[in-house]
Amino acid sequence: MSTRTEAAAGQxxxxxxxITAWGLLHEALHTTGPLLLRDIDPSEGDMSGPWFEVLIRLQRSPGHRQPMSKLAREVSLSSGGFTKLADRLERKGYLARKSCPSDRRVVYAELTEAGQELANEARARHVVLLREHVLRPLGEDGLRTMAELARTLRDTSLAS
Structure with a gap:
């Protein structure tokens, strides 16, 4: 077995x-991720990153809702972990569970009006942090390249 891999450019x-390249990506995500959630919603200091991801995904979804099982996969939580998070968001009034009229097995997570307001406020703060900690160091071309590369990795992994 070869210890080298051919790159597209022939090098x-x-x-x-x-290994170093992958490690650097992992370190960049690990160190930058917390910066992108800093003070995202001071009134919710006890909530971790996944709550924000859930709110943003729902905010960007048609009807501000998604099947709970799909949402759990998208935010990389187990069904039990997602259920606990959904319970917390529901108790705080940000999320409501809705049954699917055509399939009783499907339950939707849907943003409430308060959830939409929180998502809007958190999104605005998140954009400021993204501009500071991602766009500023990478520049526009670097950001677009990063997005293209990340999409390629994601799509290739999903196809495997």
Whole structure:
């Protein structure tokens, strides 16, 4: 088995370079991620990152709702972990569970009016942080390249 991989440009990528590149990506996500959630909603200081991701995904979905099982997968939570998070969001009045009229097995998570307001406020703060900690260091071209590369990795992984 070869210890080198052919790159598209014809140059060989060594194992150490490959491991380092992946490690740098992991470190960048690990160190930048918390910066992007800093003070996202001071009134909800006890909520972790997944609550924000749930609110934003629902905000951007048609009708501000998605099946709970799909949402759990998209935010990388187990069904039990997502249920606990949904319970918290529901208790705080940000999310409501709605049954699907055509399939009793499907339950939707839907943003309430308060959830939409919170999502709007959190999104505005998140955009400021993204501009500061992602767009400023990468620039417009770097951001677009990053998005294209991330989409390629995601789509390739989903197809596997």
């Amino acid at each position: 060989e990528i060594g194992d150490d370079e490959l």
